[in-house]
Amino acid sequence: MKNLRIGMIGYGFMGRTHSNAFSQVNHFFDLPYRPVLQTLCARNPARAQAFAAQWGYQSVEADWRKVVESPEIDLIDIASPNDTHAEIAIAAAKAGKMVMCEKPLGRTAAEAQGMVEAVEAAGVPNMVWYNYRRVPAVMLAKHLIDEGRLGRIFHYRAKFLQDWTISTDLPQGGEGLWRLDVNVAGSGVTGDLLAHCIDTAMWLNGPIHEVSATTETFIKSRQHNLTGKLEPVGIDDASLFLARFDNGSLATFEATRYARGHKALYTLEINGANASIIWDLHDLHRLQYFDHGDEGRLRGWRSIHVTDSDHPYMKHWWVPGLQIGYEHTFIHQAADFLTAAAGGQAASPTFRDALLTDHVTDAVLASAKNRNWVSIPKA
């Protein structure tokens, strides 16, 4: 097993999920690489030191360029705010490093395009952390769909509901709240939450053909943490869209941070001619499955507890019936990446896959602004 020395850029929520994945992955998966937490790179020196000590990083660096150029680093993992993704990823690819990037890939598709070109020109393994694909129940849904069990797909329905920005007193900008600053985040819930729904949807149900959207910014100005001034809010607080997929199915998508009581309710439902599937992040190890082919008297929704050893990823964990959770999705993604990287390959979703999601989020924002249907560019 070869060491793979990681330069982690960022130490927020995602820096923790990724560091945890790299720390745990070899305990549960037999892999060609052993990730080594080599360097933690972040702007606040005291917090960076504390984070590095807590997670076991061997060194700390404030300038990401030094990490990217360092001969002691094999892989750059970008877990810093969205406005830093492109510059770091492009420099890392040019330096011949493998690159992993937190979602969304770019703030716009134009920004993501340059990132795709850089990793493909350098031929370096790459992946974007759309982690919900690696929930075992969601992966099981993928297998059932690919086996053709649902038949012709008519409907796709997805929601991602949160409620953490309802207070008018919540400021925007700076550490922890950069998601509310449009210059840093690129957009609001469209790029942050709908991007997850769109990534999963296109993976399960194929390309989206066109969208018609509406968005709202409920709170129009907030104190900015960096300037201290009351400033206009540029992000979308809620975003809803209708979509038509290339396969002829119709879809509705909704994301908001104003659904009081919902903390991270990501749900999806797919209705096919033969069967339907429902999944809910708050009950993430269950897949609801209805099969019209079942004997009529017994036909009904099955609630599959996706914890058995023949379910995706589950043989690597405990014994059948015992559950895993959110953090494991990142561990699965790290395992898949390390396996692909050993063969010099990208892992899904690749930078190119994530570029398509950015095209859809761009189209959603354009449609909401111009009040029209917008077609999605082809891959």
Ligand code: SOE
């Ligand atoms: C936003 O609150 C957020 O942390 C997203 O940025 C993550 O991608 C999502 O998985 C949970 O919610």
